[in-house]
Amino acid sequence: MGVVAGDSAPKFALECLRCGHRCEAQFLLRCPVCAGALDARPELAGATVRPADExxxxxxxxxxxxxxxxxxxxxxxxxxxxxxxxxxxxxxxxxxxxxxxxxxxTGTVKDRLAAVALAVFRQFGIKEWVASSTGNSATALARAAARDTGMRAHFFCGADFVVDHDLPASGNIELTVLDTGYAETNRAAQDFATQRGLTWEGGFFNxxxxxxxxxxxxxxxxxxxxxxxxxxxxxxxxxxxxxxxxxxxxxxxxxxxxxxxxx
Known part of the structure; x- marks a missing residue:
C-alpha cells in the first residue's frame, strides 16, 4: 500500500536486510525480490533531537x-x-x-512499538488490521488502537497465553482465542487477514x-x-x-x- 493519508509525504525508503533491495515508502512487510525482512531508511540529513517530552x-x-x-x-x-x-x-x-x-x-517496552506502528498505519490509511501476540505486544497495540475510534484491530492468541493479555474493553478491539500453539495461531491470524482483505500487522517483519x-x-x-x-x-x-x-x-x-x- 503506497497511498499516504494527508498532504505529508514520507521521507524514507525501505531496504532489504538480506539483499539490499530498496523500494519506495509503503506498508510492505517483506522484500519483493528475496522475501527478506525490510528496514526503514529515513533521510537523516539535518536530523536533530527536538525539544519535546514525547x-x-x-x-x-x-x-x-x-x-x-x-x-x-x-x-x-x-x-x-x-x-x-x-x-x-x-x-x-x-x-x-x-x-x-x-x-x-502497560509496563513494557512494547508501548514504544505501538506508538510508531499505529502512526505508520495512519500514514498509509490503514484502518483495520490483524495481529497475533503472546501478550505484551497485543496489550500495547490494543491500548493504542482503543484510543482511535476510527481504527479496528483483531487480535489472535493461543489459549495458553490468554492470561498474559490485558486488552481494553472497547468496541473496536476483538480477541480470538484458539486452542493452538503460537505458530499455528499466527498462521490462523494471517489467514483471517487474507480472507477478509485486511492488513496483517506483521510481528517481527513490521x-x-x-x-x-x-x-x-x-x-x-x-x-x-x-x-x-x-x-x-x-x-x-x-x-x-x-x-x-x-x-x-x-x-x-x-x-x-x-x-x-x-x-
Whole structure:
C-alpha cells in the first residue's frame, strides 16, 4: 500500500536486510525480490533531537513518520536511564547504566512499538488490521488502537497465553482465542487477514515496530555522559537487537556516537 493519508509525504525508503533491495515508502512487510525482512531508511540529513517530552516527537526526524499529526500523544513515555553502581560492582561492571522500561503505560517496552506502528498505519490509511501476540505486544497495540475510534484491530492468541493479555474493553478491539500453539495461531491470524482483505500487522517483519523500539536506545545514548561500550538485553525475537543496532548506526552516521556498541 503506497497511498499516504494527508498532504505529508514520507521521507524514507525501505531496504532489504538480506539483499539490499530498496523500494519506495509503503506498508510492505517483506522484500519483493528475496522475501527478506525490510528496514526503514529515513533521510537523516539535518536530523536533530527536538525539544519535546514525547519520545516520538523528540526523535521525529529519526522515524519513518512524515508528520506529527499521525502520532497519538501518550502512547509511550520517556523513561529514565540511570547509573547502577551497586549492581555494577556486584557483577564486575563498574560503569553500569540501566534503562527502566517498566515505567511505560502497560509496563513494557512494547508501548514504544505501538506508538510508531499505529502512526505508520495512519500514514498509509490503514484502518483495520490483524495481529497475533503472546501478550505484551497485543496489550500495547490494543491500548493504542482503543484510543482511535476510527481504527479496528483483531487480535489472535493461543489459549495458553490468554492470561498474559490485558486488552481494553472497547468496541473496536476483538480477541480470538484458539486452542493452538503460537505458530499455528499466527498462521490462523494471517489467514483471517487474507480472507477478509485486511492488513496483517506483521510481528517481527513490521519495520515500524523496530523503529519504535530504537527510541529507547536513542534516549539512553543521550542520557549517558559517555557512550556505552556494550549494550545487554534479552534477545526474544531479535526485534530489540535490530532496533538497538539501527539506532546506534544512525547516531554514528550523525556523529552523535563515536562507534557502534557491542552486543
Amino acid at each position: 519520545p516520538e516527537l523528540r526523535y521525529l526526524d529519526f522515524l519513518p513518520v512524515a508528520s506529527p499529526a499521525f502520532l497519538d500523544p501518550g502512547i509511550s513515555v520517556a523513561t529514565p536511564c540511570r547509573p547502577a553502581p551497586r549492581l555494577g560492582a556486584a557483577i564486575g561492571v563498574p560503569n553500569l547504566w540501566v534503562k527502566d522500561e517498566s515505567r511505560q503505560p 519495520w515500524a515496530r523496530r523503529e519504535g523500539l530504537k527510541l529507547g536506545y536513542l534516549e539512553s545514548f543521550d542520557a549517558m555522559p559517555v557512550p556505552p561500550d556494550t549494550v545487554v538485553q534479552a534477545v526474544s525475537s531479535g526485534m530489540g537487537m535490530l532496533a538497538a543496532h539501527k539506532g546506534a548506526t544512525e547516531y554514528l552516521t550523525l556523529g552523535r556516537l563515536p562507534a557502534v556498541p557491542g552486543w
